[in-house]
Amino acid sequence: MYALNRTRAHLSALLIALGTIAGTPAAIAQSDARFAAFIQSLWPEAQKLGIARATFERETQSLSPDLGLPDLVNPGRPEKQRGEQAEFVQVPSDYLKETSLANLAAQGRALAAKHKDTLAAIEQRFGVPGSIVLAIWGRETNFGAAKLPHSALRALATQAYLGRRKDQFREEFLLALKMIQEGHITSAAMKSSWAGALGHPQILPSGFYKYAVDFDGDGKRDVWNSVPDALATIANHIRELGWQRGQRWSYEVKVPANVDCTIAQPEHSFAIGQWVQRGYAPLGRQPSAADLKAPASLLMPEGTYGPAFLTTKNYYALKDYNFSDLYVLFVGNVADRIAGGGAFVTPWAKTTQVRAADVEAMQTIMTTRGIYKDKVDGRAGMLTRSALGAYQKSNSLKLDCWPSTDVLRHMQSSR
Known part of the structure; x- marks a missing residue:
């Protein structure tokens, strides 16, 4: 040798x-x-x-x-x-397609019945509902059917x-x-995927050693062939990321007409009950008494267009699993449907989004002006949208917290 x-x-x-x-x-x-x-x-x-x-x-x-x-x-x-995931380059109406959500939810309901006892045991041990586990499984590998x-x-x-x-x-x-x-x-x-993600849960080797579980008791942590092991691994991962037992991931709300979209970021957190008192009216599911006391922040994924949400700590546990608002909204809504809920109440506005290079240019300009203090990565996430809103307010532009060619032109012409 x-x-x-x-x-x-x-x-x-x-x-x-x-x-x-x-x-x-x-x-x-x-x-x-x-x-x-x-x-x-x-x-x-x-x-x-x-x-x-x-x-x-x-x-x-x-x-x-x-x-x-x-x-x-x-x-x-x-x-x-670049190996950009769809979560980071698509607008909400493209990523959160009704047919995709409905189809995965239908499969998820059938699998919830098939694996009822396993999912109940997983929730008892890890505190993560079976509907959430199934939704992640469905999104990651189409319930194990995807060919890596x-x-x-x-x-x-x-x-x-x-x-x-x-x-x-x-x-x-x-x-x-x-x-x-x-x-x-x-x-x-x-x-694996192109980035080396493995098995039904799509975890990296480091994730295997941190989170993989032998739930079927055969002495192996088999995230490739054992459904109980794969589902328990997802639940263990989510729990370790901070999932709070018994709490929802978010509540869709109707925002006040004069909403300031710059506050739609994690730093602005109040109890859900306080948000309700300020005019943020829950749509569909109503908060439980316990959740009314839970801290939450406002999420406006499409700026002032489309649905808005009050997001709990569990939202951010899911976001740590995949750092994308659209991913969390996808799996959260699929989970709701598996558990008997329905579609988003407010329709997505079918906005258009500028190129990632243009978002990066906006981030760079806002960084130099002290408005934006996060990564320059071409992704229009919460902090980017909030900073865009701050720029719009300071320049007497229409306040919508959404990246557009008009805002970019204004930035470039006023440099």
Whole structure:
């Protein structure tokens, strides 16, 4: 094995000497040789995790980078498209389609009946309702029916080598090797998304070690084939993110006509009962006596257009599972429907959204003016929408807290 490694090293040096033109066979081989050298450099860290040399060699000897993955930064090649999830680039009316919500909810109700006893036991242990668990399962992998297209080891190794979050994926790749070493799964069966998410719950290897549960009692944490294990893993994850037993995730409300949309962010928090007293009228489901005392913040996902919500701590537990308001609204509404509820009362306004690059330009300008103090990432989240509203107010523009080409033009012309 060590002789083989020496041969690889000599071959790498030869290929590096030959590969002078990007895109030529020699250059591609050079890239692969550098990738192989990078993988070999991980051996000391792998050894510290208890991975045997034989396992490391067996699982890495045939690895090559998957240059077709998104979110890569590869010198000498055109920049790959960012791996943006739909949650971050679609407007609410596109992401929260009635047909998608209704179809998943119908499947979820059937599965709620099929796994009634398991879900009841999961809720008793973890405090997370079965409807929430099922909604996440449905959104992540279509209740386990989705076919994951990538080799997890190859995807994680490529992201560790060329991805935008190299350090994170370096750790995930090593933990994936540890999972194989410990016999949780074989590399052949370890299929994933482009970002290395595994199994029915779509968790990374680090998530497997933090949250995976053996709920069927067979001695294995099998998030690939055991429905009880997969569902309990989702519930355990949500609980560890701060889920409050017995509390709803949100209440849809009708906002006052003169609402100031800049307050629709987590820093502005009051008891739900106080919001109601201020004119934020619940629509559909009415808050319980306990929830009237619970702290909540205002969410206006479409600015002054579309529905508004009072969001509890459980909303943010779900958001920590997937950092997207639209994701939380999707799984929350599917969960409500599984439990007997219905659609959003207020229709989505079918707004249009500017390009991510334009949102990033707005964030940059607002940062320089001290209005915006969060990440410049091209995503129009809560804090971006609130900052946009502050800009609109200070410049006597229409107050709607929504990114538009008109607001961007105004920012650029007044710089």
